[in-house]
Amino acid sequence: MDLSKVIKGLHHVTATVNDAQEDYDFYTKTLGLRLIKETVNFDNEAVYHFYYGNEIGEPSTVFTTFPYKDQGVREGVIGNGQVVQTSFSVPVDAIDFWKARLKEHAVLFTESVRFGMTTLVFTDPSGLILDITGTDEDQRTQKVWTNDQVDEGQAIKGIHSVTFSVEDGDATGDFMNTFGYRKADHEETLTKYEAGEGGPGNTVIMRSNPEGETGINGLGTVHHVAHRVDTLETLEKVRAYIADELGMQI
Template sequence: MIPGLLGLHHVTATVDQAQPDLDFCLGVLGLRLVKQTVNFDNHRVFHFYYGDRRGAPGTIWTTFPYHGQGVRVGTIGAGQVVSTAFSVPVASLPWWQDRLAAAGVALLATDARPDDAPRLRLHDPSGLVMELVGSEQDERAPWTNGGVGEEQAIRGLHSVALHVHDAGPTLDFLHEVLGCTVHHGDGDAAVVDVGRGGPGARLEVRSGGGVPRGINGIGTVHHVALAIGSEDEQAALREALVLLGVEVTPVRDRQYFRSIYFREPGGVLIEVATVDPGFTWDEPLDALGTSLRLPSWQEADRAAIAAGLPPIRVSPAR
């Protein structure tokens, strides 16, 4: 077991059109756009990062709007993150219910969950399953310039739910290799604390139920990223994974963090990302998300890249 995992870092999803994604995340959820850049593997596609004021690890939701790029609609299922939860004050849930209704967002039925936390369940514009989970234990400072007051605003990610066909190998891997703490629940779900645990540092592992195999595409989560304290700890984790026979990528430079990627035994793609250098690496804190940022190796092609992206407007939240 290698120490160093701190909690969630971010969750990345494949979505449909860029503008509805911006309007929903900014105008309805009240998140901050902390970075607009491109998919480093396909510069015809935006990569939006949403989060708190700084884009702190554990608050970050990121999207690839793949509309018009020949990407099929995906299937949410086993071997994937099947839902992403955001943390809000528990007393704010009735306010959020009214806000979502006013925005035309229908609520989905909720089921029994191992943590028994009250929640609202919904679809985003691309069909992704999201939840707003009421918490009395989340002391993170929210982003409040997004049209949502401090008493209601999202504090960051709460947790993500993974679905696998067989929970045993997944839970063993999370505990024995990644050092997570597993709390076995009743039935087919377990809560897994990453690092300190609690809101922003929690996974839920589900199994059973005859769920079909997930297929990546629009309306599905591509991967979940866990935060690690340093590049040295990341390198030690990578070496340990290689020795265990886990197929893991080389370290990749994502400009705002360094990353490695691998799949846990149930097939869910996991990224481990460093905390530093963070989103102020290439623009000031007060200007985060206000202009297109490109990695240094793509700057020479800025005009052509910008021309190939769909037009967007970053509207203030309602």
């Protein structure tokens, strides 16, 4: 099975976070995302599951969280074997707006350039590393979520990409090719892979860090990244292929 023909890109990102109210306030009031769904963690009904995204929560726009405060979950350590940074996409012309907005909300950030794009890197209240990336290559036409402070030209369009850190970049690169992602660019320790049509929402970035410490799951770490296919039938075929042909546990 050629996964490059069926894996279209990112579907959603889910993280384990600390306090529910702080999480809700940050993602809806500071970042201006919509709370599109509020339910519970199916593995622990004492824990909320918040879904944030655009107006109707379309694939590649959704970021979800499990607020595990006071549930006996340790503080996580961000490192190898994890997604270490989640990027949100905005138009290039909106970067100055987001600089001012982050300052207004007392969110410390650093400005850098990755693959030719300006990024504002910061952390959420639980310590998750996030960034806002300015790009005019985002072709998604889904309706963004706006409010009286964030208009259509400033709002987050969705997830731009995720960055994961690994010890063995060669082995992981081979896996990315098998999993349907193609190498698109490289700079320093970062390699960009794209699926489907490529671009924002269809991009993962691998950071090769052979001397880095292994990450520890817990509060303030990404729980998982989901990738998207077109149909449930295709999903079942992919599951069978990964389990039966590649011999990987699902």
